[in-house]
Amino acid sequence: MKNPCLGCGVCCTQYRVSFHWSETTAHPLGTVPVELTAPLRRHEVVMRGTDSASPYCVALAGVPKVDAYCAIHGRHPSCCRAVEVGSDQCVRARRAHGLPDLSPDLDPSPPLAPLPDLPQAA
Numbered sequence: 001m002k003n004p005c006l007g008c009g010v011c012c013t014q015y016r017v018s019f020h021w022s023e024t025t026a027h028p029l030g031t032v033p034v035e036l037t038a039p040l041r042r043h044e045v046v047m048r049g050t051d052s053a054s055p056y057c058v059a060l061a062g063v064p065k066v067d068a069y070c071a072i073h074g075r076h077p078s079c080c081r082a083v084e085v086g087s088d089q090c091v092r093a094r095r096a097h098g099l100p101d102l103s104p105d106l107d108p109s110p111p112l113a114p115l116p117d118l119p120q121a122a
Helices: 088-096
Strands: 018-020 037-041 044-047
Touching: none
Parallel strands: none
Antiparallel strands: 018 044, 037 044
16 A cells, blocks of 8 residues: 555645754764754754745655655654654644545555755855
């Protein structure tokens, strides 16, 4: 069965994605590309595009509800990994976009998407 996260992506257009800066590549053990984040508070960063009235994560590839996927899956922040299929956050995001609820019994970990080349800082 295809993972329902692949093609959905609405959670990436619904919430602010903020987390500790040490999850970014600015830290030796971090995995989230720092160039995809912006400072938020002293020790927190936010994924670019999600700190607005209409959040849209910079790492969301494709079109939500059609062919969306996380372009940095496998390197995405812990707060994103915490959103599980059928969880309250999943249900709220899906309802906001007119999609039916999902069962939490479905596979919560979509397969890794190929990682794109990241834009080089100017």
